[in-house]
Amino acid sequence: MKSLLGAAMAALFSVAAMAADKSYTIAVIPKGTTHEFWKSIHAGAVKAEQELAAQGVTVKLFWKGPLREDDRDQQIQVVENFTSRKVSGIVLAPLDSQALVAPVATAAQAGVPVVVIDSDLKSDKQLSFVATDNFKGGQMAGEFLAKQLGGKGNIILLRYQVGSASTEAREEGFLDAIKKHAGLKLISSDQHAGATREVAYQASQNLLNRFGREVSGIFCPNETATIAMTKALRDIGRAGGQVKLVGFDSGTQSVLDLKNGDVQALVVQDPLKMGYLGVVTLVQHLQGKPVDKRMDTGVSLVTKENMTQPDMAALLAPPIAKYLKE
């Protein structure tokens, strides 16, 4: 019985393999699906799919976030399920640098290569790591803030969440830059904004309630924290440049805040490129070509002054609609 089943399965797979000449199924697994950042990643993956299709390589994309956002166990389940699904490969933005190690190793063992994007994983089982140099991004934010403040003032760092490697690297980069200026005093760096706008807003309000009078510069390492902090600054009437705010990542609201002058600068990544390169790298590997272990997708500092330049404008408002029909 077992051998019969095995033979049937083998036959099935060989048929599938023949039909699957130059055709790949790829699962792209983000940390969540509601942030605009992840929509850009999705758009990038679709861009890769379209370009590869033009070259005669058929890619079928599965776009699948964890059922409950920011739930590590749920993301593990998604990785496991696609491993069972025997997709050709997985592009994963791990929610945690440790918790996702085992499922990625299992996928590799089962012959499903994994490209890690956005956030690093404490493992050597991934094929490649395609991401922003987040430490550098944080440094850029710190340097900019130092210049804006003339090298002195009280600084708040509102952290994002523990265990998220990308934002932790930004925070470290920021602290590294701030350290070099003796006149800058860090008055809070141990509060976490959390995953949603609502909890980030609460954390910001609480911080400003305590430090609102004395703070002169703030750094927020992700989109939700930036938006929430801007809102909280407006509430106490210190937005619009009284307190210099540097954020990370761009979304509709934070770009608006930048234009209004409530946010002085945004460090932006290129998520579209990240999604694109994630898929392309995976396909190159599947075609037997060598791939780099680490790929940098670049960071830029956008201010009110340079935000209308075409290259910056494309980073602020990635052409999502061009690739995703929603």
Place this chain on the structure above:
Amino acid sequence: MKRHFGSWSRLLQSGGPFLGLLLVCGLFALTEERAFIFTGGNFKNILIQTVIVSVGALGMTLIIVGGGIDLSVGSAVAFTGVLGAKLLVAGWSPWTTTLALVLVGGGIGLFNGTIIAGFRMMPFIVTLGMMGIVRGAAKWMGNNQTVNAPPDSPVGQLMARVNPTEFWPLPPGVWIALALAVFVAVLLRETVFGRYVFAIGANETAARYSGVRVGWVKAATYGISGLLIGFAGLLQMSRLTQGDPTVAVGLELDIIAAVVIGGASLSGGAGSVLGSLIGALIMALLRNGTNQLGWQTYTQEIIIGAVIVLAVGLDQWRQSRRRG
């Protein structure tokens, strides 16, 4: 009160959920992805994904059959998970860590049960409060951070997926869950204690007048469930290889859903271990299958929600027909 539960009536009682499981299997069998879904490796996958909910559902079955509810189990899983990671980091052996977690879980459960029974308070309210208290305590203990367990600890092997493309070998966590299920099923069906639990759930006043020490039995159900939750915390920690104070938010609802899909009545007096396990399997299978079909996450949520309502509705309809 039914005094004899033959194997036949037991099968009948779990027949509804079992049919549901077959139905879900049948639906997935119609899709092209069946070649991936119905493989040994994937069934192992589903079993591992069900283990934590299942172990939680064992205790919850006891509680719900006894007419109670426990909303604090998700928080307790997070709390014991963080505690486990900390103990392992502190150099405790896997065995003593396991024992400690089970006892601490049991302590949380017993605390719930004592307040509910001792002060005659609504279980919903007491455990709702505990949900917040224990979650907060978990974050406090973890200093608002995830606590990474030592990567080479044997505890990490409990839920490991060795040989991912084959059904065998199943990880120890699955076997332990099965053994615990047999234990709880025997406890509920074959012991005096189990009869008391059913009696209290069906009619608490009547049970009290018949001489059942209602308070003690109630406190014990929460305590036993707590022991199991402590174990679920260990398994959750093993799966993440870390204690995460924010994990398992909403797990209590998954567990309650599994028990209810499995034919238990939230008003007490009905429910079975086998049914609850099948309920947990149905939800895991739905998630697994819709994942592999590439369906949107929101469709999964809608489907699982609909299944809960349908399962309970069908069960009531079946029972009302049986009563004539």
